[in-house]
Amino acid sequence: MSAKPSLRRRLAVSTAVAVLIGLGVLLTDDPSRREPPGAPSPVPLAERVQRGAYLATVGNCAGCHTAPGGAPYAGGLPLATPFxxxxxxNLTPDRDHGLGAWTADDFWRALHHGRGRDGRRLLPVFPYENFTHVRREDSDALFAYLQSLPPVAQPNAPQALRFPYNTALALAVWQTLHFRPGTPPPASDAPEARGAYLVNGLGHCAACHAPRNALGAQRAGLGGGDMPGQGWHAPSLHPVQGLGVTAADTVALLRDGQHRWGTAAGPMAEVVQRSTQHWRAEDLQAVASYLAQLPAEPLRDAPAGEGSARLLALGAKLYEKHCADCHGAQGEGAVDGSGRMAYPPLAGNPSLLQPTARNLARVIQEGGFAPSTAAHPRPYGMPPHRFTDTELAALLTHLRRSWGHQASTVDEVEVLRWR
Ligand code: HEC
Ligand code: HEC
Ligand code: HEC
Structure with missing residues (x-):
């Protein structure tokens, strides 16, 4: 007998041992524990609580951490993901079910490192890919605010991700591949720096507006992304040449839920409703100036697709019958008696010209309301419509090719793919 098999066996055994040690390290190593404890905050508690209340609105923490009709911040809202x-x-200071036993260091580890109090890796549905860029003093203020809430003894439902995404190993691999704790920028009052801090950190705009890879991790930038599992596309936040959207328009959209061309719809209407309408004027201005200086993208004109003449003729007829009463024969929209926008104009409306017509299809089918804000407390609603695939493709093509629009046409196959 040669020594070869035993050598091979020894090699196999040592490889297996190395893999097991590697897995063990991957599963148990927690670099966040090696971070020295934070210094006690020099900011008086009352001031921290007040700052934290505002920051919680900026981060829209209640939007995810409150069940419909439930106590604020007591948790319980299931969030759909592709996994x-x-x-x-529960973020209230209840000792058994909430953050009652947490320290400011535990809280920082959650926001900055994506780790639970017990070191458990947290699901990235919690947007710590963005919150990791939040400064420690803001984390401390958020924590002080949450600890000032009345405790609510509401138990947490277990996470219900599918196998294998529900395993500690899957999260360990995910975090190792896709997540690095950020380096929060130093505090600055310069509008663009403040805007970048809010957009990329607490405002977590990238959570929807960044492209994502197949495992749901955010790619860099704000170039637009499909919202996983929800059928909405959050468009690129770069300025688009030729659309003429100004920083003042962006401020109006985030504050009032509408600007001179259109309204915030779907998930963005919720963001405005719960969060951005309550932001300070200088913070909205900072965000708008930061977005305005991102590299501009060209408006991509597309040639008319095959069969579009047939769709255009049908689309024009459907528009006339179902839409023109509100949005105007020439897509000019309409104002109400007090001069407020009642029905948004569709001619020149940037949301009609996006690379994908997916959101348009949803708005037309589901209808909806612009958010209710101080400037528009009772916005008019858009009724839902039922159309066949051909009718919907025809209407979308009409909207994207009329009034000087040159966006891509839409056919039945594409509509079917979205359903
Ligand atoms: C997009 C939805 C979403 C938003 C917005 C959000 N969270 Fe969460 N958060 C989650 C989910 C989901 C979890 C559960 C993660 C897990 O258990 O792995 C979570 C977990 C946490 C945890 C860990 C709790 C624990 O028991 O381990 C903390 C702390 C937390 N969030 C704080 C915040 C704060 C503060 C904000 C606002 C600045 C915020 N969250 C905004 C979805 C969200
Ligand atoms: C009864 C009046 C009414 C009718 C009819 C109507 N709409 Fe609307 N539409 C609205 C209102 C009000 C809004 C703003 C609320 C919103 O964004 O959900 C709106 C919003 C929209 C938007 C989103 C604009 C934006 O800026 O995001 C599109 C696109 C649209 N309508 C297309 C249509 C089409 C196509 C039809 C016909 C199939 C139609 N609407 C029929 C009232 C109407
Ligand atoms: C929960 C997902 C989500 C988050 C978080 C979010 N957005 Fe959006 N946003 C959308 C979607 C979806 C749309 C497209 C619907 C529409 O046009 O209203 C949109 C549209 C917009 C538009 C209009 C773009 C256009 O070309 O018409 C702006 C501006 C915008 N968002 C800014 C922001 C900013 C700034 C933040 C962070 C403070 C943010 N969004 C956070 C989902 C989101």
Missing amino acids: GSAVAG
Whole structure:
């Protein structure tokens, strides 16, 4: 007998041992524990609580951490993801079910390192890919605010992700591949720096507006992304040449839920409703100036697709019959008696010209309301419509090719793919 098999066996055994040690390290190593404890905050508690209340609105923490009709911040809202459903837990200072036993260091580890109090890796549905860029003093203020809430003894439902996404190993691999704790920028009052801090950090705009890879991790930038599992596209936040959207328009959209060309719809209407309409004027201005200086993208004109003449003729007829009463024969929209926008104009409306017509299809089918804001407390609603695939493709093509629009046409196959 040669020594070869035993050598091979020894090699196999040592490889297996190395893999097991590697897995063990991957599963148990927690660099966040090696960070020295934070210094006690020099900011008086009352001031921290007040700052934290505002920051919680900026981060829209209640949006995910409150069940419909439930106590604020007590958790329980299931969030749909392509990997199953995730639940955002109880953030009130209840000792058994909330953050009652947490320290400011535990809280920082959650926001900055994506780790639970017990070192558990947290699901990235919690947008710590963005919150990791939040400064420690803001984390401390958020924590002080949450600890000032009345405790609510509401137990957390278990996470319901599908196998294998529900395993500690899957999260360990995900975090190792896709997540690095950020380096929060130093505090600055310069508008663009403040805007970048809010957009990329607490405002977590990238959570929807960044492209994502197949495992749901955010790619860099704000170039637009499909919202996983929700059928909405959050468009690029770069300025588009030729659309003429100004920083003042962006401020109006975030504050009032509408600007001179259109309204915030779907998930963005919720963001405005719960969060951005309450932001300070200088913070909205900072965000708008930061977005305005991102590299501009060209408006991509597309040639008319095959069969579009047939779709255009049908689309024009459907528009006349179902839409023109509100949006105007020439897509000019309409104002109400007090001069406020009642029905948004569709001619020149940037949301009609996006690279994908997916959101348009949803708005037309589902209808909806612009958010209710101080400037528009009772916005008019858009009724839902039922159209066949051909009719919907025809209407979308009409909207994207009329009034000087040159966006891509839409056919039945594409509509079918979205359904
Ligand atoms: C897009 C939805 C979403 C938003 C917005 C959000 N969270 Fe969460 N959060 C979650 C989910 C989901 C979890 C559960 C993650 C897990 O258990 O792995 C979570 C977990 C947490 C945890 C860990 C709790 C624990 O028991 O381990 C903390 C702390 C937390 N969030 C704080 C915040 C704060 C503060 C904000 C606002 C600045 C915020 N979250 C905004 C979805 C969200
Ligand atoms: C009863 C009046 C009414 C009718 C009819 C109507 N709409 Fe609307 N539409 C509205 C209102 C009000 C809004 C703003 C609320 C919103 O964004 O959900 C709106 C919003 C929209 C938007 C989103 C604009 C933006 O800026 O995001 C599109 C696109 C649209 N309508 C297309 C249509 C089409 C196509 C039809 C016909 C199939 C139609 N609407 C029929 C009232 C109407
Ligand atoms: C929960 C997902 C989500 C988050 C978070 C979010 N957005 Fe959006 N946003 C959308 C979607 C979806 C749309 C497209 C619907 C529409 O046009 O209203 C949109 C549209 C917009 C538009 C209009 C773009 C256009 O070309 O018409 C602006 C501006 C915008 N968002 C800014 C922001 C900013 C700034 C933040 C962070 C403070 C943010 N969004 C956070 C989902 C989101």
